Amino acid sequence: MAQPGSAYSLETKVQKPETHTMSVLVDNEPGVLARVIGLFSGRGYNIESLTVSETEHEAHLSRITIVTTGTPMVIEQIKNQLDRLVPIHSVTDLTVLGHPIERELAMVKVAGKGEKRVEALRLAEAFRAQVIDASTEHFVFEITGRQSKIEQFIVLMQPLGLVEVCRTGLAAIARGPEQM
Structure with a gap:
């Protein structure tokens, strides 16, 4: 049995799921939305709301607004994995920035x-x-x-x-x- 204060005592913390709204700036080209959705479905993440629209016609950029729910660790994984997709310019967690x-x-x-x-x-x-x-x-x-x-x-x-x-x-x- 581990002593109180021991580095070996394992404490399990239960993390509550949180709802986050993310804004993703992407190239407006065929297949981009499918790749983003594939990232969610392939890992079993749920999308509660999804909105997509071209925002800068000359630059051929679209903005994807995604509402998803997960533990803080899952939300961080989603952001990191989205950031690695090639046609994505930026991922912003609007919930973290404060009351979008x-x-x-x-x-x-x-x-x-x-x-x-x-x-x-x-x-x-x-x-x-x-x-x-x-x-x-x-x-x-x-x-x-x-x-x-x-x-x-x-x-x-x-x-x-x-x-x-x-x-x-x-x-x-x-x-x-x-x-x-």
């Missing part, structure tokens, strides 16, 4: 008549959701904001006749004047 600005867009289809229809419109106004399509039997709302706001809106629409939801995934940017 995060937004998501959702389109929410709700069908209903009478009081449920009126209540759906009232709630949409309270959430600043825009009606982008309407008929006598349904609405399609467009809502942007933090993921928690969108989740709350969806929960409130369920008893009113929620039909379908389409979400873009998270777009995020670091606060402050620095560029990625």
